[in-house]
Amino acid sequence: MSLGNLPQSVQYAIGGIFGLLVITQIIVAILRRLKPDADYTELSLRVRTWWVMAGVFALAMVLSRTISLLFLAFVSFLAVKEYFSLIPTRRADRRAIFWAYLAIPIQFYWVYHGWYGMFIVFIPVYMFLFLPFRMIMIGETESFLRSTAQIHWGLMLMVFNLSHAAFLLVLKIKGNPIAIPGPGLLLYLVFLTQANDIFQYIWGKLLGKRKIIPKISPNKTWAGFIGGVVSTTACAVLLGEWLTPFDRTQSLAAGLIIGLGGFVGDINISALKRDLGIKDTSGLLPGHGGILDRVDSLTFTAPLFFHYVYWLFLWESHGA
Amino acid sequence: MVREHLPGHDVLPGINPVLRWLFFTLVVKVVCLVVLGVNVRRRHQLPKKGPAFVVANHNSHLDVLLLMTLFPRSILPRLRPVAAADYFFLYKPLAWFAHRIIGILPLEREIAGMRQDPLAGIGVAVERGDIVILFPEGQRGEPEVFEQFKTGIAHLARRYPDVPITPVFLHGLGKALPRDEALLVPFFCDVFVGEPMYWSGKKQTFMEMLNCRMQTLAEEGDFKPWS
Structure with missing residues (x-):
């Protein structure tokens, strides 16, 4: 059976990951039997979530390259959303943050087309220039540096850096x-x-x-x-x-x-x-x-x- | 019926259950789960059947939509949010939406010279066994700033001493869609559900208790200041 366009080795590797999860599940069951007094709620929860994450990731990989890219873009969106929700932001930052979110589909669009030159400069150069510009238009100067810096830091770490994993998918020898x-x-x-x-x-x-x-x-x-x-x-x-x-x-x-x-x-x-x-x-x-x-x-x-x-x-x- | 004097009511006979179900399932749920992301603590403390009151702080138009998606879809027909008649019935399309899709219980805020009891509509809903959602801050106010509750809820509690009142603290929606903004910006939202409480016998002590519960819920989250 052929799963999508994945090479045989990758198909086996995905199977292997689920094999490892089965083994982990067995180990957890043995631990429970050996030391029934200890609390394994956290560990079981962790393993169960691993199943879900591995399942979603494997499914995205198997379905198609486009779906894998969409999946990685979505992970990037969730990560950066978590970040923007945690850091102290200002009301004046809302529109800059909105543009920062828009950078995600754009960045992954460059990835989709394998346009390396744009992929590698879009966030470090264009977004780096555009975000402060947008903030200047809003006009709030109090904490200006802090806001521009922390929004761009999040964009670099959670969008730019993570999109490198996605670019691996479009590489051709x-x-x-x-x-x-x-x-x-x-x-x-x-x-x-x-x-x-x-x-x-x-x-x-x-x-x-x-x-x-x-x-x-x-x-x-x-x-x-x-x-x-x-x-x-x-x-x-x-x-x-x-x-x-x-x-x-x-x-x-x-x-x-x-x-x-x-x-x-x-x-x-x-x-x-x-x-x-x-x-x-x-x-x-x-x-x-x-x-x-x-x-x-x-x-x-x-x-x-x-x-x-x-x-x-x-x-x-x-x-x- | 108390609704008779409301403008536009004659052409708006009531909730459209099918559109309402579709709107909450296909639009609100998707926005809350995918665009925003919601973290709910103690969801099981939300009332499972009516009559009941749910009171929350108010930061955004999204408050009521989010709260309504936290209940099982089967009791959606029982959910009735209270909203200001003067605001939501100003324009026909908005009135249609507020009335038929959201299913609001209109509250007349301008009481001057009014003969009717402004809380009568809520009373009818409670007696029918509905779950009534209220925002006793009265208005959305400054986003993410908690204001003391107005005392209308105390009158209701006194009238219906057996009906549970569940306080809920909401955070994040005021960042996602504050007052005077039309652009939705994704932020994770937190919903902290408190324990249900009842009428205490005195207006002042009841209000103090309720405000104190809300304050305790608010302090559960270590939220960074937002202004």
């Missing part, structure tokens, strides 16, 4: 129009980024003692960080040859980039939450928090991984 490396690369990035979070958590729980960055995140330990990066890199090497055009060394570097980048992306959002005095960004994903809590690492790994891949091979891309 130069001189080889038949190969479709995109879905494999996207799955590789998303799977390793999420796995890195889980590895860090597990290693931290098992061996974690010395805190790595207590001022920002009291739960992050050196053991979690190092264990996470090593495990992620090992997974990256194992999966690289199968899901991506990488050789072993290239996979190793990709794993390091995702492991290190994911860690920084995670604590970046932690720092934001500390600043705002909140624990979770919302209650949208039971057991996980908000969308922003889930895509925090991806906001860093997506652009880092994308530019690594973009530099590594020769691609066809319009406008580059």
